[in-house]
Amino acid sequence: MKKIILKAKINFKSELNLKNLSKINFEEEIISKINILYDNKEFKLQEFFKIQVQKSDKNELIISGTNRNCDYLGWKWKKGTLRIKSDVGSFLGVQMIDGKIIVEGSCEHYVGSGMTGGRIFLKSNAYDFVGSPLPGSKIGMNGGSIIINGKAGNFLGLRMRRGIIFVGGDVGTNCCNNMIAGTVILKKSFGNQLGLGMKRGSIILFRKKSKCVNFVDAGKSRSLFLSLLDNYFLKVYSLKLFSNKDKFKRLIGDIKMDGMGEIFFKID
Amino acid sequence: MIEIENTFAEAFPMKASRLIITALNINWAKKAAQSFCGFATSVIACGCEAGIESELSHKETPDGRPGLSILIFSMSSNELKKQILNRTGQCIMTSPTSAVFSGNISADKIPLGNSLRYFGDGYQISKFLDNKRFWRIPVMDGEFICEDFAYQMKGIGGGNFLVLGNNIESVLDAVELAVKKMNEVKNVILPFPGGIVRSGSKVGSKYKNLIASTNFEYCPSLRGVATKSKLNKDTNCVLEIVIDGINREDIELAMKVGISEILNSRITKGISKISAGNYGGKLGPYLFKLKDLI
Numbered sequence: 001m002k003k004i005i006l007k008a009k010i011n012f013k014s015e016l017n018l019k020n021l022s023k024i025n026f027e028e029e030i031i032s033k034i035n036i037l038y039d040n041k042e043f044k045l046q047e048f049f050k051i052q053v054q055k056s057d058k059n060e061l062i063i064s065g066t067n068r069n070c071d072y073l074g075w076k077w078k079k080g081t082l083r084i085k086s087d088v089g090s091f092l093g094v095q096m097i098d099g100k101i102i103v104e105g106s107c108e109h110y111v112g113s114g115m116t117g118g119r120i121f122l123k124s125n126a127y128d129f130v131g132s133p134l135p136g137s138k139i140g141m142n143g144g145s146i147i148i149n150g151k152a153g154n155f156l157g158l159r160m161r162r163g164i165i166f167v168g169g170d171v172g173t174n175c176c177n178n179m180i181a182g183t184v185i186l187k188k189s190f191g192n193q194l195g196l197g198m199k200r201g202s203i204i205l206f207r208k209k210s211k212c213v214n215f216v217d218a219g220k221s222r223s224l225f226l227s228l229l230d231n232y233f234l235k236v237y238s239l240k241l242f243s244n245k246d247k248f249k250r251l252i253g254d255i256k257m258d259g260m261g262e263i264f265f266k267i268d
Numbered sequence: 269m270i271e272i273e274n275t276f277a278e279a280f281p282m283k284a285s286r287l288i289i290t291a292l293n294i295n296w297a298k299k300a301a302q303s304f305c306g307f308a309t310s311v312i313a314c315g316c317e318a319g320i321e322s323e324l325s326h327k328e329t330p331d332g333r334p335g336l337s338i339l340i341f342s343m344s345s346n347e348l349k350k351q352i353l354n355r356t357g358q359c360i361m362t363s364p365t366s367a368v369f370s371g372n373i374s375a376d377k378i379p380l381g382n383s384l385r386y387f388g389d390g391y392q393i394s395k396f397l398d399n400k401r402f403w404r405i406p407v408m409d410g411e412f413i414c415e416d417f418a419y420q421m422k423g424i425g426g427g428n429f430l431v432l433g434n435n436i437e438s439v440l441d442a443v444e445l446a447v448k449k450m451n452e453v454k455n456v457i458l459p460f461p462g463g464i465v466r467s468g469s470k471v472g473s474k475y476k477n478l479i480a481s482t483n484f485e486y487c488p489s490l491r492g493v494a495t496k497s498k499l500n501k502d503t504n505c506v507l508e509i510v511i512d513g514i515n516r517e518d519i520e521l522a523m524k525v526g527i528s529e530i531l532n533s534r535i536t537k538g539i540s541k542i543s544a545g546n547y548g549g550k551l552g553p554y555l556f557k558l559k560d561l562i
Contacts, residue, residue, distance in 0.1 A: 224413045231332045232397045
């Protein structure tokens with residue numbers, strides 16, 4: 001087991017494509033052979049990062065000094081933990097398969113787009129298209145989980161197929177549009193057009209949904225699924241979502257699409 | 269002084285699975301579990317053997333409600349699948365507030381929600397958590413939550429010991445004590461009513477179509493008639509405790525605590541001997557020597 005520590009040597013002012021970092025195999029010494037693209041030109045990793053390799057009890061890649069120009073970190077990530085100690089650019093954890101990505105700063109667009117497994121934790125905010133399809137593709141997030149402690153932008157969970165997204169802060173507009181399945185939990189406020197075109201899937205709100213035009217009221221519901229979800233979050237993320245006394249109302253829609261999606265929102 | 273006969277219990281390999289049943293309270297979880305485990309005493313005619321393994325607190329269940337762990341054993345994978353599916357559908361799904369989850373994991377899957385979901389008639393909802401799929405089937409008290417698959421594991425059936433005595437009251441008191449203690453052992457069940465069986469069987473019969481028949485050697489009424497009766501003139505009653513488990517060690521442990529409980533109890537008057545169902549190697553490869561256990 002290894003811990004690989006990368007420290008940025010410069011402040012990146014152009015786009016840095018870190019897709020190739022996912023080629024790091026913790027078993028082999030290939031890190032010095034990895035090339036990265038900076039401003040569309042190829043460079044060796046060590047030209048921009050100070051590399052340190054240590055023995056550890058788990059496989060971990062720790063990166064610091066990145067900023068919002070550093071894209072494609074954790075692309076198709078499938079093994080070990082990727083810990084980013086600063087902000088990061090777009091396409092974080094895109095098509096991720098397994099493992100864990102922890103970001104201590106904020107992220108740009110397309111976090112976890114097309115991911116099929118693994119876990120992404122953001123300690124701060126994310127911009128638009130979290131868990132959505134990659135530009136040009138049809139299906140969004142297809143497994144795994146994204147936990148965002150801060151805020152998220154527009155089009156979160158667009159065409160989401162499977163998996164869990166939790167947002168601790170506010171969320172922008174068009175959240176869960178054309179959602180196919182999966183679970184989205186929103187702790188705070190959310191923008192307009194929530195669940196528009198939703199086919200299946202669950203949205204759990206802690207604030208009341210003001211406009212429910214495309215959803216029918218299915219009455220009060222304390223689905224056992226919520227207890228299952230609560231227990232899962234407590235076990236895996238040490239996060240307590242609900243108390244036993246919490247009551248929820250359930251809406252079903254988008255009825256204009258013959259959708260069977262559900263929105264639970266907490267009632268007093 | 270109770271004699272421990274120099275013999276062994278003979279057990280055989282089975283296919284097993286563990287399920288976790290939860291409900292709004294332990295009372296309804298028990299009702300669902302008891303219904304599931306009903307008519308599941310012996311594979312001779314029930315198709316499976318099942319029993320409640322242990323009670324689980326809300327901290328030990330996937331949905332945070334009180335529940336029970338049950339073990340089910342059968343002779344073949346196909347029969348196990350059939351029994352689990354039918355019993356879950358008819359006994360657990362029908363029970364108010366119940367939910368069912370798998371209690372073990374292996375590569376051999378047994379369809380559970382995967383088949384029962386069709387009861388939802390298109391209104392069922394699938395949820396994927398922690399690499400497991402759960403089905404939410406709409407029912408009249410809300411939703412029945414059911415894990416996609418249960419899983420098959422190896423099991424051992426037929427661990428046993430016999431308690432011999434001169435009257436039914438003494439023998440029943442002794443085996444009841446033993447059963448109470450044996451029920452505390454994990455990974456085993458005692459599938460018979462109250463954990464006790466009076467109609468112990470031997471392999472085969474004089475009638476061609478029967479795979480098992482009465483164990484005449486231990487029938488007091490056949491003493492003197494049957495050629496090989498193992499009962500002396502003072503032994504008028506024999507009761508058996510049968511143990512199914514998922515590994516040899518826990519069956520041994522259950523037998524040990526059961527026998528020790530009888531030996532150490534104050535109500536041993538009337539108990540003469542502890543023996544075991546030994547079928548001369550015809551029944552199975554697992555031999556539990558009584559003398560080695562104590």
